[in-house]
Amino acid sequence: MRSAVLLEFGKDLAVESLEPLAPGPRDVVVAVGASGICHTDLSVRNGLFAGMVSGPMIGGHEGAGTVVEVGKQVNRVAVGDRVIASFRPACGTCSYCVRDSSHLCDALGPFLRKPRAARSDGSQAVAMSGIGTFSDILTCDEASVVRIDSDLPDAHLALLGCGMTTGVGAALFTARVRPGSAVAVVGCGGVGQSVIQGAAVAGAARIIAVDPVASKREVALRLGATDTVDPAVAPPEEQVRELLRGKGADCAFDVVGTPEIVASTYRMIGKGGTLVLVGYGPMDGEFRVPAFDLQAQEKTVKGCVAGSAQIRRDYQVLIDLIESGRLSTDALVSQQVGLDEVNVAMQAMLSGEVIRSVVTTF
Template sequence: MSQQVRGVIARSKGAPVEVTDIVIPDPGPGEVVVAVAACGVCHTDLTYREGGINDEFPFLLGHEAAGIVESIGAGVDSVAVGDFVVLNWRAVCGQCRACKRGRPHLCFSTFNATQKMTLTDGTELSPALGIGAFAEKTLVHAGQCTKVDPTADPAVVGLLGCGVMAGLGAAVNTGGVGRDDTVAVIGCGGVGDAAIMGAALVGARKIIAVDRDEKKLEWAKELGATHTVNAAKSDAVEAVQELTDGFGADVVIDAVGRPETWKQAFYARDLAGTVVLVGVPTPDMKLEMPLLDFFSHGGSLKSSWYGDCLPERDFPTLVELYQQGRLPLEKFVTERIKIDEVEAAFHTMHGGNVLRSVVVL
């Protein structure tokens, strides 16, 4: 039997979000209803509200979430009622050409719930990243649920559902940062700081944080940066080269996703170094550079989707490291808010005053 819960929706482009009643159907085959415990406020949610993803309004926002499995549909055996799970937006299919070639982190056919959550008048909702977790409960595919240590703080570990995993994975999985590497991270918001934390976790020798905001650079130092560069006061490329004996960093991560920051990343790396783009560009952005520079520098130019993670492999390990005190995930939670404070959290985000606001239900 379907049930009504409160959820945060974006009804039209640019309009303030609103809390309203939504209808959660019983889970069908392969589906799960999760009682949401906490959900981070990610910039992607704001991008949905602004129509920057698509125009399939109304959206049910929220996707960085953890909660308890409340009910399961037919054929679900990967999770059980009562399991504590972190939600993910990349439930791999196991059957596409990427999965069959042993590259499931590149899955081309990820799963979402088949049924639609709706407003009380029957209007279908588009869940953000196939999750929609600014709600007391949500309907997802079972593959979007990863069991983790039930004693972990949901407001903290839920952030693995998007931004933290994207940044950490950009360093560790995509960039392949190792213990003797020099690393530069351009853009020290939540994703960039997670990349810094990931580089510190694997023992990078030097970690250079680049941003234009002194507060963000201070946050970066707390999460493992060994050096900082204020790009408003000095040339970022020259500063990174100076800090790396004139060579450039082995891995440079662009967590902003603009043509100018990508160029900085390209020229701030060592010869045969690696550039990782994890910041998300907008469709109108263009890049113009001499082709010879790509040839003469060599190395690798990569993009990182969701940190090239495998949730069932990575989430439990990272939660365990957090529980052991070896991964300071709690530092990303700047404030805990109520479900009716999401619009205010978007304004706080614009001001650059938080790494993450987290809705606690």
């Protein structure tokens, strides 16, 4: 198998030939058709979650492909099934899964630590999010894959493994955006553009896209945004409030994660408003919220993991919305690249040149 492996924080991933370890009785082997490159991949490479990574790790956490082998105890998928690999598993039996909160599934921790392949020097590599989609072949627990029914190409289905589900779900499932409401979205990469689409599906009357990159603001308008804000012109919270006649947004989504931008996004919401934290920030990051303002204006701050989506139900729901034309994946896939170009594609994402790059040639 060919895989892009994280060997040292802050360094490019190394594309290597690995020997896959034998699958266990609950494991599924998938021929990867496509893997999206998400900003979280860059954050992991740069050490944002250093305490959660030990030893070599196959990168990638957003993919789709076809099942080629299953363990004896696997009963959710079969050889030949098309599947989406999810960066959040859904074991179906933990206390969170049985309470319809599978996005918080307890199985993730053990999956992160399980070796999946051997390197030429004899060391073993784990897989990012328990799947490691920057590889032509991945082995994972059946809890991490969902069988789907669709003719969409893998390059588009892969986005549902993380970015699109997180963004659309943030609007539909986490914030539960109401028809006629006013929404601000800060950060318009692949996830932010998906928040915009989710807010449009939910019936938001005003959707304000905030991003310093002009091309991303233009894409946002095509995907449902009614207004755009360039934070370089003036403080974005002031611009958002001006557009909303001083009242502030009903929901504001931070899709960046840095404490300064989180605090700015909080200042965009009005009375009874909700701030939704979608972007991953530093593990020791903090931001201040004025307690009186939070209480007296009945505001809410909510975390968002995987768009609060229940993958065994919601992947197919989102696919149906794509196939009916209510959601678009076309506008999100900026380019398709080979595995050897994964580091170049990460840099293009960092510089704002692309919405989403997808690895389709391994």
